[in-house]
Amino acid sequence: MSAERKMMRVLKGEAVFPPPLWMMRQAGRYLPEYRESRKQAGSFLDLCYNPDRAVEVTLQPIERFGFDASILFSDILVVPHALGRDLRFEEGRGPLMTPITAGEIDALDTGAFHVNLEPVYETVRRLRRQLPDETTLIGFCGAPWTVATYMIAGHGTPDQAPARLFAYREPEAFGKLLAVLADQSASYLIRQIEAGADTVQIFDSWSGVLDEPSFEAFCVEPVARIVRKVHEVHPGVPVIGFPKGAGANYSSYRRKTGVAGLGLDWSVPLSQAAELQKEGAVQGNLDPLRLVAGGRALSEGVSAILDKLKDGPFIFNLGHGIVPETPVAHVEAMVRLVRGEAGR
Secondary structure: OOOOOOOHHHHHHOOOOOEOOOOOOOOOOHHHHHHHHHHHHHOHHHHHHHHHHHHHHHHHHHHOOOOOOOOEOOOOOOHHHHOOOOOOOEEEEEEOOOOOOOOHHHHHHOOOOHHHHHHHHHOOOHHHHOOOOOOOOEEEEEEEHHHHHHHHHOOOOOOOHHHHHHHHHHHHHHHHHHHHHHHHHHHHHHHHHHHOOOOOEEOOHHHOOOOHHHHHHHHHHHHHHHHHHHOOOOHOOOOOEOOOOOOHHHHHHHHHHHOOOOEEEOOOOOOHHHHHHHEEEEEEEEOOHHHHHHHHHHHHHHHHHHHHHHHEEEEEEOOOOOOOOOOOHHHHHHHHHHHHHHHH
8 A cells, every 4th residue: 555645544543734635425416527427327326337437437536636535436325226126316306215114124135235236346446446546545335324214215304204213113123124234234345445445434424313322223333333344354444434413422433333534524513523533533524515605614614624623633524525516616725725724
């Protein structure tokens, strides 16, 4: 591994300044070149499963902005899709699936899982060959709770009430679903690492809707299971956890799951972020709408984050994914701000 992969140094606890920089959803609709590739690919799933196209769009933000890390272009729902569940994406509605019932969980098809995901592994292999040597390659999966919410509701919902009700009414079936997703997701991440990923991130986009005991059972325990299984095979590979909306649970989440890096959403106070940084690397947490606004809102947001977190292990990122209406010029400005702060 190149000594110049700054993000990996940070994940091992080193303070690096200027900090390594990347963005969640950095290959996306805000880029004109992505929109063109997406149009040529056909469906969104075709784009995910076509290594030529997936490599192309993954590299686009690296070529344009020179980010320190590149994240595999795919989607968290390829895991249930590879387990035999139907999946489609509709413009304006997002992912749509047939809701799973308690009786269908035992029928999830683990036998063809890796065969179905081979195009993703091929994308990772090609990316490692084509990326600059100093660029960290990030693999990822969705956390079992977040993936389960889509499988149960069949679509996104504001507060994941269908999944929460399912968990309360069918606790045994729900526990079984989380276990299957945890085990298959761990295996999926292990294969991504073997294909060339330097680190992996687990996205728990809906952890913030749960009460305390549910957070422990549905978010912490399944992610701890994934991290444990990954480290049994690849003990030196750091895992990043992003439990969006975890609030006061962030510290216990890191301690109990074993993640090396902690992705923070934009609502996390910087004083709390600095405390969390004492326990290891943190990543975040610019409000994506500051990036849309640009100007003073952007510069003040970047400066506040760097002032508070620059002296510890820190990866600059947004507090969630970049939104499609973000001007490219504002991303360029953010990169200059983050990398230009070294001379202050």
